Amino acid sequence: MDIIIIGAGPAGMVCAIEAKNENNNVILLEKNNRIGKKLLATGNGRCNYTNLNLDENNYSNPNFVKETLEDFKNQDLINYFKIHGLESTTDGNRVYPITLKANTVLSILIYWLEKKNIEIKTDSEVLKIEKKKNKFQVTTKDEVLYADKVIAAFGGNSMPSSGSDGKSFKILRDLGHHITDLKPALTQxxxxxxxxxxxxxxxxxxxxxxxxxxxxxxxxxxxxxxxxxxxxxxxxxxxxxxxxxxxxxxxxxxxxxxxxxxxxxxxxxxxxxxxxxxxxxxxxxxxxxxxxxxxxxxxxxxxxxxxxxxxxxxxxxxxxxxxxxxxxxxTGFKNSQVTRGGVILNEVNSSDYSSKVIKDLYIIGEALNIDGDCGGYNLHFAFACGYRLGKILNEKTK
Structure with a gap:
């Protein structure tokens, strides 16, 4: 199965790692010249990736996130990183990598992407996605790619310097999805x-x-x-x-x-x-x-x-x-950590993030109309989405 993941942020990277197996060819597309750029800025560079008091009521749409959080709890994420080589520490209820460095988390993820031979294409801005019979045609600024499954993991409007500039929402609109009004959240x-x-x-x-x-x-x-x-x-x-x-x-x-x-x-x-x-x-x-x-x-x-x-x-x-x-x-989207708004949730299945509009299209992370409180909640949801969807796609071809 050919899988294209658009956006090499937390959700996209973990999804790629988990989806890859001997039967799945995974391509990770990133519009920046390097992956994980936004991850490096999280938690003031310390990467607060989950919270010991994790609850669906810490999110703007608790009903949608409930199943995700029940299936992939805070301790699950801590253990996930542990078995991939990363130890954690806490400051109050906030959980960080033991190094207190976001680049440690990114280094671990890059290590596993490379170990699994996942193809990463940087400087690959996606301009259009079209469904042609049972295949997707994904057009970037440099080439045309084809896939059986496409995952939109491109983030929202926040921190546009990291690549999350909201332009990709137009691609989903063109496919028939509706996007809510977008507002900066977690900003000064x-x-x-x-x-x-x-x-x-x-x-x-x-x-x-x-x-x-x-x-x-x-x-x-x-x-x-x-x-x-x-x-x-x-x-x-x-x-x-x-x-x-x-x-x-x-x-x-x-x-x-x-x-x-x-x-x-x-x-x-x-x-x-x-x-x-x-x-x-x-x-x-x-x-x-x-x-x-x-x-x-x-x-x-x-x-x-x-x-x-x-x-x-x-x-x-x-x-x-x-x-x-x-x-x-x-201080606007420039300094906001997340975006309030995104793809309308009644167009997406909460069980596997699949689109109800386009078959074999999946939408995860900040592209959805979900945002959480300050304290590791948004990163947890992004990682949890990526993990769960990656596992689902992995199981489909075993």
Whole structure:
């Protein structure tokens, strides 16, 4: 059986490795001059490839992914890499290669692609796919190839510099598939604030809340990072797909706010009456936040706590626990990790990712209308799709 896989990302590479046997001829097409380019950027180059708390509710379409996750769990992926020569480590619930290097994962995958003599064609952008009787004709910019099965594993619109520029969706449209609207997901937010340049690089751990005009509140917890354009960090990435210009983002500037934080603040208020406001704040917040607080509330840096009345102190508390910033947008597909949207799922079988529109066409990974939370969920789904489909195609010709 001749199989062509379009896209040498995580899903495509694993699918090729698993589909290859003595009866299957597998060709892996990649539009870049090298394979796995996007994989190298995942997890800030550390490759967070799964999560110990893996659940279908971490995905935008839980019903579709449920069967995949039940069949190929987080431990299955950890063991998969282990038997292929790669050990893992964890940071909280996030699972990484033990080297903390994405290029280690890529090197292992390339090793197995080569070991199985899988033909890899780089600089091979696919321009058209046509079904002619029982064969596919795949036209690249340089040649025409033929296959019994074609797998679309080309990703979405995110990080177009890696090759995922969304152009391949047109090919699927031409074959009769429908594509949803596409939005950047897991990306940074831009904010309207004169303090951003000063706060750039400051981190705080806590709940980020997105407050929308219709009153809906969406929140996520984790490490929040201020930047010179806005705000980033895992909880911000999770919220980003829901954010629109004009929404508000509410974040604490004290780490790990809990039910005891308010008592701590009032205890300090009564204990340190002789402290200046700067001395009071320097023990509880990053020093860069002090200017932001003083300037926002028009407080003199030398004012002592005893001169601050209860009403003014409540304003300080509100900034410490619920600082609010206006969202102006996001940093777009260029910096997004994944794409919200893709091929409409009622046109694809969740059991084997086969197209309901074109026989012997399969669609896996980010090309589907599925995206997951920050934390290894998207990579897990990509690897799981590739593994399951590869096994299915391998079994067909044994």
């Amino acid at each position: 937010l831009t904010l309207d604030s004169k303090y951003l340049k000063h706060l750039s690089g400051v981190k705080v751990v806590g709940d980020a809340k997105l407050l929308k005009k219709d009153g809906i509140i969406i929140e996520a917890n984790g490490e929040i990072l201020f930047t010179n354009y806005g705000i980033s960090g895992p909880p911000i990435l999770d919220l980003s797909v829901y954010a629109n210009s004009g929404d508000y983002l509410e974040v604490p500037i004290i780490n790990n706010v809990d039910e005891n934080t308010m008592d701590m603040l009032y205890t300090r208020y009564y204990m340190f009456k002789e402290f200046s406001i700067v001395e009071f704040l320097m023990g509880i917040v990053d020093k860069k936040f002090i200017h932001y607080i003083l300037d926002s509330l028009k407080l003199d840096k030398d004012i002592v706590i005893d001169a601050i009345d209860d009403r003014e102190f409540i304003k300080i508390i509100n900034l410490l626990l619920r600082s609010k910033f206006t969202v102006t947008g996001n």
